[in-house]
Amino acid sequence: MVDVINKRPGVLFVDDEANALKVFRRAFERDFQVFTASSVDAGLKVLESEAQTISVVISDQRMPQRSGIAMLSEVRRLYPEKIRLLTTAYTQVDTLVDAINEGAVYSFISKPWDLNNLRKEILSAIESYSTACEQQSLLTGRIEELKQAVLDEKIMEIGNVAVNLSHYVDNALCPIELLISKIEDDLVQDSKTLTKSEDRATYLDFLKRIRVHIHSTSTQIARLHQANSPLVPDSFSRIDLVEVLQQAMTANQVLMNGKNIRIEHQIGPETCHIWGDRERLVDLFNFLLAEEVVSLPESSSASIDISQLPGQDAISITLEDRGPVPNQVAPSHLLYPFNVRSGDPRQMGVFLICAYLIVRSHGGSMHSSLREGGGVRFTFELPINQPDRSDIKLRSGIAN
Template sequence: MNAPPTSPPKYHVLYVDDEEKALHYFRQMFEDEFIIHTATNAAEGYRILEAYGHQIGILLTDQRMPGESGVELMDRARRLHPNLVRILVTAFTDYQTAVKAVNEGRAYRYLHKPLDPEQLASVLRQGMEYYATLMERETLLTENAENIRSTLMADRVAGMGIMAEGLNHHLRNALTVVRAFIDLAPMKLMEEIEGRPPRDANFWVETQHQAQAQIERIQTLLNHLAHASHSRKLERKDSIHLGTLLEESISAYLAHFQERNIRVEYNVSPTLPALLVHGDRFRQLWRLLLIEEITHLHPGDYVRIRATMQRDATGQEQAVMVLTDNGAWGAQDRAANLFDPFFTRSRKPDDFGVNMMACYVTLHLHGGSIEAKRLEPQGLELTMRLPLDPNQNTQEADDFFQRATQHEERWRQREELAA
């Protein structure tokens, strides 16, 4: 056999065969080159595939075994992990079965018994190289998709900032005039009718209250937009214990959770130290998250929050905060849309749809990141990462700052040219 590569194996090999001697010899031949798993039947092999997931790069399986056949196992394995390299081992009498499996895409290739060690070693190395290439390609595609999503999000936030600035300037002035008119209208009406009481005083009172409520709603929306589109890195000078903050925040909304029969639980690891944050914005982050849950969830649903300290690939210490719920999604909803401006899971007309975008921006302006995952059959998982060192950023935060800064510079240049 050729000399095995010196680099440590990244992915594993699973060999399924009802002949235990064959499994023993296989392990002896290749355990120095690959991480080997063996199983004596398809059911046991499938359990190993489920347990190790994408760590297993090659499935080598005998065709004829008691119970499920090799081809049937490969069919199930393909549905579980489409990229898995599947190799069928057959006797010469099963030649047509093997050819059909390859032609139909069930198998990467087939080998005849008795196995030739040199040929088997060559096939395993080629298969492992092929699998590693597939996984690298998938990783790159995922990273590119995430980069595109982050870029689009930064674009949206920058655009929202411009829009919010314009709306605040123009609408607030108009709202001031409208509010003054509404406040003065009842008194002016009394003057017009020479001090006599109006025939339907309740009508005027209710109309005034409704108009004032709508003005408050518009002003609240403007405030939310202003916070959501803020694009300058926040100063992290306030020390906050997350457990204490969660207790206070949940207590503030406990009546709303109880009224809607929504269970809320939290668990903060005792090893998580106090966090240096921008106090106001970090508290607002959790208020917005809880409001989002109250708005979206239905009676009987739950919210669970857990927080731990972890290290990233570079050894940097991070607070990892995970919020999960079992709320329903729309059929066409995607997790990536959750942070889009004016997207709401609840579809309620009074839901502003900027709370989650504000949370996204707040985490990034802290040097952290937030990711959303849609759970099956229903539910949401939000993973928030915050470097413990205020001077460190996640890669996602660095990318966000860069895009936001570029947009601010372009907008400044545009204003200078217009002047």
């Protein structure tokens, strides 16, 4: 059964006269959700507990201890979106000037009340409140769109740099790889042309470390290129995300065991199928698992939840952990290169970027936030339905 009462706008009336509170309630409780208080402090407590319901605050000016202007000024500071009305039997100029100067009131109402006029004032105030809330909602939505656009642009710039540099880096690494191989061969063969025999083991170990570092850097950049490569509409099929996650868990088990990282996964009661590129979605979970392994200390745990969003044609993937986050780094900044949580800049932070690129190429979104008690929560939302072919081409690939 629909609760009609809770659909009515709420009005808070503050007056130290008990009779005035009774009259107000009897006059308007059929029209509005009426809340009353006999003092400023009591009124602020009511507003604190019913802030989601109350649209309009009406206060009498003449009250002991704190005046109506003081009340409404405090409401303006704490809840600037609430519409504020002042009732008074006194028309002193200084009272009106104070109220105007503090911006505390939407309108003045003289005592004794004309209930019809008071009802009109309240309805007008509610309409203003609704309009302001709608405009604020639109503004908030627009701000979120702009934030997403800015983030996309930042990631696109990062992707452009990484993808364009990868070609030149690979070209530069090839001769270095050949040179290191030659030096390794000479050292292993005990050649005296390069260095003294007692130093060869040290140099050999050093050169092997260089090779590992070069290979790791090249692989990281190649991952960005792979995650950013264009999607092919014909590659899309109906994918079971639970199966894909389990496949990735199996493939990365050795990696997780190396640091004793435990990843728990929970599945919602609904089927979790979407249309997507299977290979790319496998990579998505590979990148998320790799992100946890490089970011978390040894013997840590994390969780991945997959479920369908209620009432929406979308699947939510939530990754949570209690790993460290640098104080100066906001969750959204973890998408920027080298803002790595592990403290090792050699990790470069590309795993999360790659996951983001894959989700965005599938028409999805990503949100990040800090968890209470420490750690990070990453939420990815992916549409269920098969996308239009032109949409796939439009959002695939940052730099081609």
